[in-house]
Amino acid sequence: MSAVLDDMDSRPGSTTSLLRTIIGLYLRGAGGWMSSTQLITLMEAVDVSPALTRTALSRLRRKEVLTASTRGGVSGHAVGERARQMLERGDRRIHEPRSMGPDDSWCLVYFTVPETARGLRHQLRRRLHWIGCGTVGPGLWICPRYLQAETEEILEDLGLRDRSVLFVTGRPQAAGSLREAVAGWWDLEELAGLHHAFLDRQRDVPSVPPAEGAAAFAAYVRCIDSWRIIPYLDPGLPADCLPEDWPGAASSNRFLQLREAYRPEALAYVGSIRSVPQAV
Structure with a gap:
């Protein structure tokens, strides 16, 4: 995998x-x-x-x-x-953006990997990062509970399930505010940058797709391509745990708007290409 x-x-x-x-x-x-x-x-x-x-x-x-x-x-x-x-x-992640409510459960991921298996430890950390987990400490990660199943799949795939424990919990009780703690567990500046970059790329894309099929297809593919890593890296944290000017909602709304407008035209263009007889 x-x-x-x-x-x-x-x-x-x-x-x-x-x-x-x-x-x-x-x-x-x-x-x-x-x-x-x-x-x-x-x-x-x-x-x-x-x-x-x-x-x-x-x-x-x-x-x-x-x-x-x-x-x-x-x-x-x-x-x-x-x-x-x-x-x-990817279908679920990309096309169905998720976000936590203030009372939703969290999942804590504790693991111990010996120094002799540091390559596995690196892979685990890398893959937990790629599905949107945050780092509380070297062997303790955190994510929304709806990422628990994906987390367990990673642990099983790496053969580390027996070296890990998952805890489902309510709202974490940090020493300061949870907003301050979340800013330490996730790189919010990086995530916000991804949202802003997506909004900048899509700012001038017309809300109504062009009549020319190839152009509509190209705009749709580029929209999906520039969006697709965001819902992996951004787990959809509760709004009250994020900065006041968080761009996630605007980014998600723009994506959904363009997806609904361009998807039919893009699919029709693909159908026209597939209908052309293929040379043997």
Whole structure:
């Protein structure tokens, strides 16, 4: 699983990130397979050359996000078996932004990993960070309770479940205010920067999609691509635990607005590309 999760490192807007976004949005709905020509055409719509797309396809095959396969004599790519769970989780994270209420439960994650297994410890910390957990101390992390299942999956996958204990608790009682404690457990400046960057990128995107299908598709893919890592890193903390000017709600609302406006036109464009007969 970790090889697949490494793809979260792809920088939004990069060739690999855009390709991964298109795969997550459309490949499963296309029967789990598309021809290489179709994927190249879709990438050209977001201004990526065929040569760069082929390089990115090779990279995602190595990471087992994709597998090369042929149908009816046509070369193409299918979703890798190990990537399906990741993509399904991405559907929930990306398209259903979550946020805690003031009375919702929290989950504490305690673990002990010996120095002889420091590589595993690094992987665990990295992956807990990637799903939005905060750091209370070196062996104690915290997250909303709705991230408990994902946390347990990570521990099981790394073989560390027997070295960990999870506690479900009410509102943490910090020495000072919980808002001050949360600012120490999460890098709120980094998270706020992600929201502001998304809002800046989408500021001039028209609320009504253009009539030209490729342009609507490109705007939609770029919107999803620039948003998709935010709901992983930002766990959706309670509003009273965040700065007064927190941009999360504005960012989430803008994403949902553009998604609803552009999704039908983008899907129609993909359908038009898939309907073109493929050369054998």
